[in-house]
Amino acid sequence: MFELIQLRCFVAVAEELHFGRAAARLNMTQPPLSRHIQVLERIVGLELLARSSRSVRLTAAGVVFLAEARRIVELSDSAVATARAAAEGQRGMVALGFTAASGYSFLPSFFGRMRIDMPDVKLLLKEMVTGEQLESLQTGRLDIGLLRPPVRGTELASMRVLTERFVVCRHSSIPEHARPRTLADFDGLPIIMYAPDKARYFHDLVTGLFANAHASPQLVQHVAQIHTILTLVGAGHGYALVPEASTHLHPDNVVFSELENSDPIVELHAAWREDNVNPALRLLLTNLRRWTRELGGAEDDQQA
Structure with missing residues (x-):
C-alpha cells in the first residue's frame, strides 16, 4: 500500500x-x-x-x-x-450546568463570548439548582457549573463570575411614593420569600439582610424559583427582593425599583473539578477568567 x-x-x-x-x-x-x-x-x-x-x-x-x-x-x-x-481545547464539548437566574443576564453574554472565542466547542446545557450541580460535578456528569456559593465538595474549585444587587419588585398598582425604599421599610409588609430548602442561598441572604435592618416582613409564601416569585408579585401577593438581573424579565404587572443603600452581594460562581482533564474545559476556564475580569466580576480561584 x-x-x-x-x-x-x-x-x-x-x-x-x-x-x-x-x-x-x-x-x-x-x-x-x-x-x-x-x-x-x-x-x-x-x-x-x-x-x-x-x-x-x-x-x-x-x-x-x-x-x-x-x-x-x-x-x-x-x-x-x-x-x-x-x-488544545479548541474543539470538543463541555457539559455546563446553570441555575435559572443565571440565564437572565450572565448566560447571554457568556454565549456571545463563546461564539467568538470558542466557536467549535459545543455546550451541553443542563438547568439545575445549585445542590444538583454540586452532585453532578462530583460524579462527572458536569464539567462546569454556574451556581450560588458556597461551593462545597472535595476536589472542587470555584471563582466568582458575577456580583449584583438586590432590587425591589412590587405590583404595578402600588405607586412609587408608597413603595419600600430601604430594608427597614419592609417591616410588617407582605413579602414572597425564598424557600429554605431549595433556595437556601437566597433565603439565608435575604433573611440576614432583614435581621440586620431589624425588619420583620410578613412572610406569605416560600418558593424556589425567581420567575415564580415574580408571578406571585404580579398577582398581588406581596413584595419581593430579587437579583437585579431579574429586571431583564418582563412579567405582567410587576415594577422593579432600586433598593436604597444596597451593596452588590448576590454572587454567581463557576465551579469545576480540579482533576477534570477535558481540554475544552481548561481553555474555557482560561477564557472565563479573562471575560469576567473584563466585566469586573472575577476573583482568584478558590479551592472548596
Whole structure:
C-alpha cells in the first residue's frame, strides 16, 4: 500500500507539472521526490505522470488518481488539525450546568463570548439548582457549573463570575411614593420569600439582610424559583427582593425599583473539578477568567 508522503509528492508534481518546483514546495530535493513517484506508480501499477526532457503531464489515469489523492491528503491534514484543536481545547464539548437566574443576564453574554472565542466547542446545557450541580460535578456528569456559593465538595474549585444587587419588585398598582425604599421599610409588609430548602442561598441572604435592618416582613409564601416569585408579585401577593438581573424579565404587572443603600452581594460562581482533564474545559476556564475580569466580576480561584 502506498504511503501518505508518496501521495503528497504526487499531488505536488501534478499541480506544479514540474519536479523542481514541486521539490521546493515540499522542502526536499528532487531525487527523493522522483523515487517517491516511481514507488507510487509501481504500487498502483499505472503510469500517472508522462515525463519528457521538457515537460511533465498527467496521464488519463493520473487525472483520475489526482482527485482521490487530494481528498486523502486533505482528510489527513484535517484529521491532524482536528486532533490538535481538540488537544488544545479548541474543539470538543463541555457539559455546563446553570441555575435559572443565571440565564437572565450572565448566560447571554457568556454565549456571545463563546461564539467568538470558542466557536467549535459545543455546550451541553443542563438547568439545575445549585445542590444538583454540586452532585453532578462530583460524579462527572458536569464539567462546569454556574451556581450560588458556597461551593462545597472535595476536589472542587470555584471563582466568582458575577456580583449584583438586590432590587425591589412590587405590583404595578402600588405607586412609587408608597413603595419600600430601604430594608427597614419592609417591616410588617407582605413579602414572597425564598424557600429554605431549595433556595437556601437566597433565603439565608435575604433573611440576614432583614435581621440586620431589624425588619420583620410578613412572610406569605416560600418558593424556589425567581420567575415564580415574580408571578406571585404580579398577582398581588406581596413584595419581593430579587437579583437585579431579574429586571431583564418582563412579567405582567410587576415594577422593579432600586433598593436604597444596597451593596452588590448576590454572587454567581463557576465551579469545576480540579482533576477534570477535558481540554475544552481548561481553555474555557482560561477564557472565563479573562471575560469576567473584563466585566469586573472575577476573583482568584478558590479551592472548596
